[in-house]
Amino acid sequence: MAAAANVPADMAPAAPRRRFRPSGIAGWVVWGLVAFFFLNLFALIATVVLDSIATTWFGSWLPDDFTNHWYGDAWAEFNLSDILVVTAQVAVIVVVLSVLIGVPAAYALARRNFPGKSIITVLFLLPILIPPITYGIPLATVLYKVQLAGSITGVILANLVPTVPFVVLIMIPFIEQIDPKIESAARMCGASTVTIFLRILGPLMIPGMLAAAILVLVRTVGMFELTFLTSGPTSQTIVVVLYDAVFGAGIRAPQEVDAMAVVYTASMLVLLIIALRFVNPTQLVTRVGDR
Amino acid sequence: MTAASPSAASRLTAGSGTPSLRHRLADRGIDRVLLLLVPGILFLLLLFVYPFLYGLQLSFSPQIDGGQALMNGYQGPLANYLYFFGDSYQRDTIWTTLVIGLPAALVNVLVSVPIAYRMRGRFRFKRTLTTLLVVPIALGTVLTADGLIEYLGPAGWLNKALVDFHVINEPLTLVHNYWGVFFSLVITGFPFAFLLVLSYLSGIDPNLERAASVMGAGWWERFRRVTLPLLVPGLAITFCMSFVLAFSVFPSANLVGDPSGTTRVISIAAYHAAFEQFDYSLGSATSMIMGAVMLAIIALVLGWRNTMFRGPAGGKG
Numbered sequence: 162m163a164a165a166a167n168v169p170a171d172m173a174p175a176a177p178r179r180r181f182r183p184s185g186i187a188g189w190v191v192w193g194l195v196a197f198f199f200l201n202l203f204a205l206i207a208t209v210v211l212d213s214i215a216t217t218w219f220g221s222w223l224p225d226d227f228t229n230h231w232y233g234d235a236w237a238e239f240n241l242s243d244i245l246v247v248t249a250q251v252a253v254i255v256v257v258l259s260v261l262i263g264v265p266a267a268y269a270l271a272r273r274n275f276p277g278k279s280i281i282t283v284l285f286l287l288p289i290l291i292p293p294i295t296y297g298i299p300l301a302t303v304l305y306k307v308q309l310a311g312s313i314t315g316v317i318l319a320n321l322v323p324t325v326p327f328v329v330l331i332m333i334p335f336i337e338q339i340d341p342k343i344e345s346a347a348r349m350c351g352a353s354t355v356t357i358f359l360r361i362l363g364p365l366m367i368p369g370m371l372a373a374a375i376l377v378l379v380r381t382v383g384m385f386e387l388t389f390l391t392s393g394p395t396s397q398t399i400v401v402v403l404y405d406a407v408f409g410a411g412i413r414a415p416q417e418v419d420a421m422a423v424v425y426t427a428s429m430l431v432l433l434i435i436a437l438r439f440v441n442p443t444q445l446v447t448r449v450g451d452r
Numbered sequence: 453m454t455a456a457s458p459s460a461a462s463r464l465t466a467g468s469g470t471p472s473l474r475h476r477l478a479d480r481g482i483d484r485v486l487l488l489l490v491p492g493i494l495f496l497l498l499l500f501v502y503p504f505l506y507g508l509q510l511s512f513s514p515q516i517d518g519g520q521a522l523m524n525g526y527q528g529p530l531a532n533y534l535y536f537f538g539d540s541y542q543r544d545t546i547w548t549t550l551v552i553g554l555p556a557a558l559v560n561v562l563v564s565v566p567i568a569y570r571m572r573g574r575f576r577f578k579r580t581l582t583t584l585l586v587v588p589i590a591l592g593t594v595l596t597a598d599g600l601i602e603y604l605g606p607a608g609w610l611n612k613a614l615v616d617f618h619v620i621n622e623p624l625t626l627v628h629n630y631w632g633v634f635f636s637l638v639i640t641g642f643p644f645a646f647l648l649v650l651s652y653l654s655g656i657d658p659n660l661e662r663a664a665s666v667m668g669a670g671w672w673e674r675f676r677r678v679t680l681p682l683l684v685p686g687l688a689i690t691f692c693m694s695f696v697l698a699f700s701v702f703p704s705a706n707l708v709g710d711p712s713g714t715t716r717v718i719s720i721a722a723y724h725a726a727f728e729q730f731d732y733s734l735g736s737a738t739s740m741i742m743g744a745v746m747l748a749i750i751a752l753v754l755g756w757r758n759t760m761f762r763g764p765a766g767g768k769g
Contacts, residue, residue, distance in 0.1 A: 191570045194563065195581075202588060202639065204609055205599035212602060219607055266492030268485070275482050281493065288500050291743065292700030294719045296500065298739045299507025302732045322499050325492060383592045385703050390727070403594045407601075408706055415602075422595045429590040437583060 206426070213419035231416040232424075238413075239402055239421060245428075248398040251313060251388075252381045255320045256374050262321075263328025264370060268362075270329065271336035285326040293323060293386040301390040311393025319387040324380060328373045335369035368439070375436040382429060399425050511737035520725065520734050532737035542738070545718040546745055552630065552705075552717065553698035554749075556637035560645040560698075561691045565683070568650040569675065573658075582650070585643040596639050597707035601627050604635065632708030633715045637698045645694045652686030653679075681760065688757035692750045699746050718742045 213231055215224030235241060270282065288296070300319055304310035309318065339362070347361045382398065389401045397405070403425055406418045470476075477483065514521045514531040521531035524539070536542045571578065588596065604610055604626040611623035626632060656679060664674045702719040709715030722742060726735025 187566070188570060191567050195567055198642065199584065201603075201610075205596070205603045205639075206587075206591070208603040208609060209595065209599045222609075222612065262491045262495055265488035269488040273483070273485055275480060275486060281489065284493070284496055284501070288496070290696070292696055292746075294700045294702050294722070295739055295743045295746070296504060298722050298726050298735050299510070300499065300503040302510065302726065302736065303503040303506055305732075318499060321495070325495060329492065379590075383590075385593060386700075389703075390723075400592055400594055403598075404703055404707070407594065407598055418598065419602075422598050426591060426595055429592070430587075433586060433590045437586070 209419045209422055209426075212416055213423045215416060231414065231420040234414070235417040235420040235424075238417060239406065241399075241421065241424065244397065244399050244402050247313065247396060248382060251316050251320065251396075251398055252378050254317050255324055255381045256377050258317070259321055259324040259328045259377050260370055260374055263325045263373070264332055264366065266325075267329045267332030268336055271333045272341065285329050288323045288326045289330065293384070294390075296322070297387050297390045300387075304391055310391045311396060313396045315391045315393075316388050316396045316398070319391040320381050320384055322387070323384075324377045327377060327380065331373040331376065332366070332369055335372075336366065339365050372440045375432070375439055379429070379432050379436055382432060399428075507736035508740060510733050511740050513733060515731050515733040518729070518731060520729060520731050532734050533741070535734070536737060536741060542721055545716055545721040546741070548715065549699055549701075549717040549719075549742075550745075552633055552637065552701065552715065553695055556634055556641060556698040557645075557691055557694035559638060560641040560694045561649070561687060563642065564646040564649040564690070565687070568646060568653050569679070571650065572653040582647065585646060588639050588643050591640075593636065593640055593701075593703045594707065596636050597632075597704045600632055600636055600639075600708050604632070627708050629710050630714050633701060633705050636704035636708050637701060640704075641694050641697055644697065645690050648690045648693065649683075649686065652683060652690070655686075656682050684760045685757055688753050688760075692753055695749060695753075696746060699749075700742075718745075 211224060212218055214227050214229060216226040216228050218224035266285070270278070270285075297319065300322065301310055304315045304319065309315035343361060343365075344357055347357050352361065383400060384398075385400050385404065388398050389404065392398070392401055399421070403418070403421055406413060406421060471479075474483075511532055512529040514526070514529075516522065519531075521535035524535055526532075526535045526538070528534075571581070591599070602608055606623040606625070610626070611620075614620045615623060626635070660678055660682070661674050664678045669677065700719055701717055702723070705711055705715045705717045705720055709717075711720055718738065719742065722735050722738035725731050725738055
């Protein structure tokens, strides 16, 4: 799927490959806008990175001197190793559970037409369409009531709400393109249902499941709202700790906060580079618009 | 499951009588495969539908102990809603959110269209460029906010450059106000809108434009009369999704905004009520209002979209 999606089907094969060369006023304006966006974006990132390795930096173009002790300080003060362990735990469990729940559901939705299917489809679409902060507040209220909020279990449960439908949404088109005749043929040859799932469908679905898993991983590590609403002191992921460090009370060296932000971005970028080996950039943002 | 008994099967093979219940259900698509849906549906009922209904019910039963609505003299099941719309500090959050969210979504979509239009074909750095656009998604709202505070702050690079080159005399105030939140929404929302618009544009058959070109249409006419009408459904969806993202802004409104004044958006009001004043009832009511406003805007946009042409050659929407 990923390989097929990379090739835009918008140009006939005979069309010449367009050169990367602006032409006309409109072209220059468009490329100028893109360049302006990236210039500011990279200046923004560079500010954070430079500040995290600066001794002091105020009012000058570049920091006075460079040091790396902010990373050590941040690591110790925020217990970054603990936070990263919590983040990894939450992310991995969410990925495994959402694939385990989502893939079977996607299979049923892809292969069967039954009365009430549209209602079920809408039910699976809603958690993706509605922004987390909207349903997060009632959800956190319920989790507080059953005393799950504040624990890692609560954070995992809350994060599963958008990721299970997300896996379903990614897997439906993927399963639809697997020819059902393959399953029928395997059954004709005497394969049991379990064998069909493990030896026929499983291998065929692996690429789609990998894409879904890595996208869920990226979304869970980056998910701020739901984790923020449901986490307690021992169950915060790195993005929530980062928010508290910027917004919460207390005096901290801004360089320490920046050092942690760089650790967060670096880990996200590693995940994204892995993700982009399996999926198209468009898939990272496309939730339902690309049906 | 008596229908699945051997006798039913044999009766079917004998070709007499009505088919078994199992076969009749299977004809309508209901068989054991649907059991695979059960975990997913149970999960969503428990963690999505139930909390929503619980919140809805909670919003109609104002909190007795420390409830804001009762303290302000509102009674009855609608007290939370009456309080929200009666108190300008709460009511105005809707307007504040719309004033931030609508322009941000509009800018993200409208700027995406010409850029995506130029890039819809194939060129050498297309994949690199779309990959680079994913970077802001990796940054997340928190780091973006942190970076904005330093980069756009009074001593940041942008103000320093503008002052040193004598464009302005005093540093501009670009963070901890409306503009900080706006920039944050553009940085996180623009790549999202752009990649969506690009995928819709790629779904439009380029032969249509070539045909128009053969008939003598200039580039503006081709865009205005051929591509744009086909793109409108996709643009409506993109706008809705950008708007939903912008409307639910929470971390950046706190970090780069002015969370008690000009950027006190509705999500801050809901969070404040539920988890700082511990009035879960008012918090739920505010969440419901937030959802209702969002749905109303989406319904308006999609309703307008349905008055447009929808044809087989349109985008992937």
